[in-house]
Amino acid sequence: MKKHLHYLALAMLTVSSPFALAEDTLAKIKASASLTEGVRESSGLSYTLGNGQYTGFHYDVCANIIADVKAHLGLAELKVNYQPVTSQNRIPLVQNGTVDLECGSTTNNIARQKDVAFALTTYVEEVKIAVKADSGITSIKDLAGKNIATTTGTTSVQTLRKHERAAGIDFKEVFGKDHADSFLLLESGRADAFVMDGSILAANIAKSKTPAGFKILSEVLAVEPIAIMLRKEDPAFKKVVDDSIKAQIKDGRLAKLWDKWFLQPIPPANVTIGLPLSEATKEAWANPNDKPTEDYAAKK
């Protein structure tokens, strides 16, 4: 029995080692003349229109990056494969080489930096509070003892929990199974507030029956840098991606994409999210960096 355990331990060690190998993504792209982009089915910055068509703010940023990669490698043809990813499988798929460039909406944090690398921050998300316009709630302090909706499986749940402990406030959290469900909790009065990423709140309010009936408080509960994800320990590929992002910031393409995705009507329903460029995102574009979310928290 003991001997078997040794073999098992040995087998596990052997299995774990291939992940430690660094891979040269540029060489792989050049050799295969193809690149696999990780996309999301339904996320604020990358989503599907059906029939294998993807779109979104980060999708467009990546399209520009891929054009730059193609030019850098001097390829005449570069085939792009789209691999839908979820928040559960996106990191393993980048690690094992299935996805070369993940263009979803992944928060850059220290825990994830152990497994993957992040490109320069292209979008800074602010966690905010949405309430009914006539509720009279103006600050998180007004929410003591009230029901607060948020969505299971998001960092907002953790943000709320930490606020509760730090400020000694008692919230009654209600968890929706997805954002639409959480918004329904606010709409139906089961919850007095909905705490979530600002862009998601704005999109849900824009799509609701009575957009004027809701408002987003200016208070920012947490700041999270969202970035494009790539494989760790591949500085050559990261440099090409980062240079492309810097060029997009410099020549105003990124600002144009912001206008296209957050201030103009977008498919499929042609609603306008109406989210002006935030100070935090402006700051990240002015000083391009790949700092994790923990650095933003420390600054506050």
Added chain:
Amino acid sequence: MNWDWEVFLQDPGGQHATYWQWLLSAWGWTLSVSLLALALALLMGFVIGMLRTLPDRPGWVLFGTGWTELFRNIPLLLQIFLWYHVIPALIPPLKELSGFTLVVLALGFFTSARISEQVYSGIKALPKGQRYAALAMGMTTAQSYRYVLLPCAFRIILPPLVNEMMGIVKNSSVAFAVSVSELTMFALQVQEETARGVEVYLAVTGLYIVSALAINRLMAWVERHVQIPGLQLSGAAGGGH
């Protein structure tokens, strides 16, 4: 695969000091939902199953059949949402009930429909003579059920009933959808916070297996002890499933 089980020692920054304490609390919620719903399901299942076999009471038979078909023909997750979002909109006082209460009702009624079907078929499987013999001995209808029909039917349906009892533990995972912080919600939330999905899902899977298997073993013991010599089905040695 690089394991990192120490993730359970981290501080999630809320009311629980570590993730493993939160995990235990989540297990407690899963067991509470399951056991309360099971109690409700067994009670309602036996009552409704009996009603459906009552002689000369077409009204009650119709009610029992209606109950069974209503609750077993709607997907469980949809029933949860009906209880949580739709029914309170129609009957405002129900808004005061917690998600926990509503999910116990929804899961209990859903499973009661399935149990009632088993009780019904168990009673129908008995020879007609059993009922007649009981009545001929001067028993009332209630007594014939209490002393003759139900004890025999119960022993016949025990194996599928145990299946149902184990199933309710697994079905309790829908409770996450209405904000009960049970094991499935723990898994969805904590894998996001810690980025250690494999460890989190394995731990939660283990606890589901332990819970369902505990019910299985307990009921195997019950099955052995309620066995009547000479009455068990041919070929059934009793005990396992």
